[in-house]
Amino acid sequence: MESREVELNERGNGVAAADREARREQSSTKVVVGGGSDDDDDDRLQNSVERIFERKDVPSWREQLTVRAFVVSFVLGVLFTFIVMKLNLTTGIIPSLNVSAGLLGFFFVKTWTKFLDKSGMLRQPFTRQENTVIQTCVVATSGIAFSGGFGSYIFGMSEIIAKQSTEANNPQNIKNPQLSWMIGFLVVVSFLGLFSVVPLRKIMIIDFKLTYPSGTATAHLINSFHTPQGAKLAKKQVKALGKFFSFSFLWGFFQWFFTAGDGCGFNSFPTFGLKAYQNKFYFDFSATYVGVGMICPYIINASLLVGSILSWGIMWPLIAKKKGHWFPADIPASSLHGLQGYKVFIAIAMILGDGLYNFLKVLHRTLFGLFSQLRKKDKGVLPVAVAERTSTVAASYDDARRTELFLKDQIPTLVAIGGYVTIAVVSIIILPHIFHQLKWYYVLVIYIFAPILAFCNAYGCGLTDWSLASTYGKLAIFIIGAWAGSAHGGVIAGLAACGVMMNIVSTASDLMQDFKTGYMTLASPRSMFISQVIGTAMGCVISPCVFWLFYKAFHNLGVTGSEYPAPYATVYRNMAILGVEGFSALPKDCLNLCYVFFAAAIAINLIRDLVGKKWSRFIPLPMAMAIPFYLGSYFAIDMCVGSVILFVWQKLNKAKADAFGPAVASGLICGDGIWTLPSSILALAGVNPPICMKFLSRTANAKVDAFLGS
Template sequence: MKLNLTTGIIPSLNVSAGLLGFFFVKTWTKFLEKTGWLKQPFTRQENTVIQTCVVASSGIAFSGGFGSYLFGMSSVVANQETNFTDALNVKNPQPAWMIGFLFVVSFIGLFSVVPLRKIMIIDFRLTYPSGTATAHLINSFHTPEGAKVAKKQVKTLGKFFSFSFLWGFFQWFFTAGNNCGFTAFPTFGLQAFNKSFYFDFSATFVGVGMICPHIINVSVLVGSILSWGIMWPLIGNKAGVWYSASLPSSSLSGLQGYKVFISIAMILGDGLYNFVKVLSRTIISLSQEIRIKRKDVLPVADQNLPASPLPSYDDERRTKLFLKDQIPIWFALGGYVTIAILAIIIVPLFFPPLKWYYILVIYIVAPVLAFCNAYGCGLTDWSLASTYGTLAIFTIGAWAGASNGGVLAGLAACGVMMNIVSTASDLSQDFKTGYLTLASPRSMFVSQVIGTAMGCLISPCVFWIFYKAFPDLGLPGSQYPAPYATVFRSMAMLGVEGFSSLPSHCLQFCYGFFFASILINAIRDSVGKKWAQYFPLPMAMAIPFYIGSYFGIDMCVGSLILFVWQKLNRAKADAFGPAVASGLICGDGIWTLPSSVLALAKVNPPICMKFLDSATNARVDAFLLGS
């Protein structure tokens, strides 16, 4: 949730969940064995089920839209612009309706992909890289040598968890005011600080930088330099010419509009390119599979075709177990229809502009899109849930219209669509993990359902703590700016009122960056893997356009630490890097809870550490002496 509300970059935490699941339950079962209360060993299936449940629960923090479409409905985000601030287009967060909404829309994606699991895993043998990597990790834990390594990894995670938590606690003492503390340390000087170039000592972002590939971190830095180092200072000089100089800093009709809409253009360009690429690969791969299946049923073998390799004993055993524990088709179809009917009835009660027939149309096309996302994720490890959500924003928002709450309808439709396609790809990843760890598919499905139900309760409550503890949540320049909430609402406004709301020359910039995003992706795919690593990722470049550069510098520090570590000892860095990163992320994230409780209790930090230039400091000293 903290990552969701700061940058929106959320790395995969499957490894952390698998590692901690192994450690805690292994410790518990050893204790029970000593007491004589437990005779059964801790198995790979149990480890897989725990990991699936935890990831499904935490995944709701993303698909639930607390940092994007759901918070984008609030008056905090809406009031940053003068348009669409009426009651029809605004809905403020409340735990009751958020929990109810998530329970209605979060489970249907699970039922949409269950009938297709055999096709995905057995027939097409899709790789699902994240699911496969998690399975190999869990399998390695349950060997004597792997258990020893896992024990060391958990110790490493615990050390850096403690360090990160205590570092967050230490920093809190110096934050008694705006722009106070280590998070406002002018690392490269005050002028660079004013352009958001500084290291803010965030253990979370350093950890994220260690998990994310190097190209993502470099892409964020390139986007930071291009936007905050070059573009925004130049466009800022046009105040009074291209836009009114008297506009508030948060107005989308001023400089803020360029920041938001140019980043949207890059995100849409990247999303469109990857959508077309994954969809085309899906269609080509499907057609090839169908042709192969047709040839397989011919009574006479084609002598010109190479003989397909015989499945190994392990593959035969996995397939037998995967097909033995069936989830009935009638159960999946019945569950989908039942939940769809409930959603058609209940969701319009939460969002009156989202009419029942809009939801009906979404649920008619959703299984196809869920299949495409799950299949594409199996090929590329890339979930396009946000892209499908954007598609719903524009189509449903334009259909509803400006006078009928089109902005709120588009954002709510985005939530319905994102939950379907996101949970479908997540469950497919988990089915692949279960297939490789010999876990029962039925247990995987039940674990996903339980984890999703936990997430529907836990995530709104955690978000509510942030919402009540930090009054400036969602405001630009605050500790938790929730950048994607503004981006998603701006998309909804764009879909309803078109390009008329953009400031001067913003549309031309949007066109340029939209096509540049497509071109960069096309070049990356055409030059091969060797040279593709030298081209930035447009989606990663777009994120600092709106937020700032500070987190990109933190992530590059994390990337540099991992890079040097890999040069010194590659095997150790690969084994313990994820544990160090997970400890940094989790410790800093957990500190957010006690800091929120302190804020709710009106307990303020005792010290404000702030940095001033010498001239300002002299004026402050003179003022204090005079008083």
């Protein structure tokens, strides 16, 4: 599971349904094999993926890196960066967009090549290797929008977020966003993770045969696109995506007309009544989160709803009654010594408890896996549940073909080591100039341990599909923040260290996932590495520019209760405050409640693992439960609506829902997400919505009428 915030985004979740369809398409393709093999071997060879593409030449690594691939990657990278940025700044839940990236990449280039072919100008056909390059580049570009911390640690440094609490908001603990230093910061920290794991690609992919479920699923998807049946399905999926993209975009445009003020528009509709609305229970008509709900597993959406009911339905109303006893009655609503403190720190306690449990779980599996690999001479015997470890002719042929090409284009180890050392030295020199609170020896210590942590994250991701990038980042917040101390800007030092660590371990696991995808599509490791580097470079410029557009266009960006509240910016900043100031920042009895929820998060995870898959699907995820504690439940209701739509669709026509569900969801997400571009431009141009649609109680409406009548 690749963590996009809060470890909820599974890179494989979005491709799961399409992957099942891909497997059906591949298994249905008959391959005629010559020779005198027996019937059993013929049956086995029918399932060989590489036999399907046997007659197609594999282009060299240079031919895989085409200009058209990077033009399409740039366009899609901008599109998905807007989507990820919007999700970052609203709830922090970011679903997998791999289906959209692979599907749209295939559609654009296929249309391009078809046009050139008809005009007789086609020089190079579109291959699955080029499709993999596009997928890799787009995911690398939009991934920077997450690991760059625009919805978490970078925005958490700003004065906007600092002003929402009375703690640690002195000038040395504030650094406002600027385009220049954000781009410079990302450039010096985003490439280290790529170089740190390059020498381990053969060990991870071939020797250890790690599964990397998301990378494998993505490869199946791309392979299926390039079969005749898969191409037909992809064309239909693109049509469905385009239809719901248009609907979502136009719906966002329509809603804009009614949002001429705070609390205006359909997104403030009191669906379940005004009292429920005051406690954040309402459906806000967001196409984005309906789409996210269709992609995310049912258990995540149910967990969000359970967390919403527990916090906003039960806990916060009860704690609010303790005003004057547990916290002063006249304290500002934004102070961490009031109700806000309970909302923030109890959510943090659950996030940390869940993160610690999964960190220890993945670390245990990583160490156990390494120990088993060292003990067993047979490299085929794995400590993981690898899908169908068979010795069939098909598997042997595919493995031999893939291994041959994977080892063909080597990336020199000296290049990887030299690149890491060079960038590390440059980074150690430059980072203290960007953040004077972050001393050079803090950065040096991070870079000494970073390769080990990057390896652990990449290996653990291969075993479990979980990337713990944000967990490692939170660890850096507490360690470096406490080391720097409150008197020396420990909040900024901790947040900056979080960014350094997150970028390294996140890009390391991403690259290894892409190596696995390339291995299964016969894409060269060199083309994978170069496309990841180019995608990362594009992301280092595109993401800050997109964030800057949001920052300048929306005056209430980051303010609680606004359209873009950036909840994780507040959470990360308060983690840094907790690391620097200790438990003195907590209101009365908040620490005891934090202990309870920290332990509960660990206990729930433990129970989930002990009861097995049959029953664990009915036990909520603590990480998902924690998100609404601070933000509210409106987006959880949207996501549950998405789940209900998908559930009913699957009951009516499961095959069609599995094939087209991800495409429909992606269309809803993309259309609403891209609407933020014209809405931002309108805001910058001073064009405001003409209508404010508000919903008032009968009593409030009578007062307004009386006031207007007078």
